[in-house]
Amino acid sequence: MRLSTVETIYEAALENPDIHFMSGDLGHVKTKEFQKNLRAQYLNAGMAEQNIIGVAAGLALTGKKVFAYSIVPFITLRCLEQIKDDVCNHNIDVTVIGIGGGFAYGNAGATHYSIEDIAALRALPNMKIVCPATPYEAKMLTKEVIRLGGPAYIRLGRGKEPNLEKEYSVEFGKAVVVNLGNDVTIFVSGPIISEALRAAEILEKENISTEVINMHTIKPLNADIVCDRAKKRKMLFTLEEHNVIGGLGSAVAEIVSKIRDPRAPLHCFGVPDKWPKLFGSQQYLREQMGISGELVAEKIKKEIKTL
Secondary structure, X not given: OHXXXXXXXXXXXXXXXXXXXXXXXXXXXXXXXXXXXXXXXXXXXXXXXXXXXXXXXXXXXXXXXXEEEEEHHHHHOOOHHHHHHHHHOOOOOEEXXXXXXXXXXXXXXXXXXXXXHHHHHHOOOOOEEEOXXXXXXXXXXXXXXXXXXXXXXXXXXXXXXXXXXXXXXXEOOEOEEEXXXXXXXXXXXXXXHHHHHHHHHHHHHOOOOEEEEEOOEEEOOOHHHHHHHHHHOOEEEEEEEEEOOOOHHHHHHHHHOOOOOOOOOEEEEEEOOOOOOOOOOHHHHHHHOOOOHHHHHHHHHHHHOOO
16 A cells, blocks of 8 residues: 555656655655655655655745655644644645554554544545545545645555455545445455455345445545435444544544435444554554454444344
8 A cells, every 4th residue: 555655656757857756754665656756756755754845845835745654643743733723724736645544553552553643634624535445445535635636635544455346436535335235334444355245245144235345535525325225224333443532533533424314323442542552563553542343243233133
């Protein structure tokens, strides 16, 4: 996912000298290609995320299209003031790319968890937010962000993201149905889509027909599909590798709350609103936070019984 995103930016930068890429002391093969072949369009600013955003904003004010790349909690929360005042306030062409969303860096401990970033950035006017589920989707959404311009946040995994069976049309702001069903719908964003599909597989065996909808664009959210399913399904669920407050679940709830009855009840699954004092692999932490496929399926079965 990281590779496909940076590769897409690199290819665009070869054609457009106004595209600049800034890194927070991170590197892999594609950033090295930037250094070698596009030296005037690349800057490794070190572990100084506030400076990265400030410099990116300055470049954007001169007409450049800038991508600021680092680990999620550092490139979002450490420099939130700069993103708010320097980028969103001026509505300029800076894209923040965060790698390691959710518990991707789980073995590094709580300082590296990113479970509040969407909530913080979603509240900023002019900010667009995308959360790709697969490397292919990351590539296509990066192209969309380049095309659209303006402030944006691309939330990526760290690696080993799922690959869905087939490629599909990816359009900014338009959700994608990845599993058909007509009893309940799970709205999901990001690599945790693998857990939603696992939950759907389990529920199908219990004769609960489960639709999974990939909400790769969190801001602006595809309100039409949410409203449609709220009228057609028995229950709605959201699943995210993020705090239950302020993320995808909250965004869906804001839409559902405006729908007049009758509408399906909504239940939001995410990281509980408490400080996670555990560390370990991403899968281990998903299980501990109750957002693995098996645990989500159990919760949905329990809720269905209340109907």
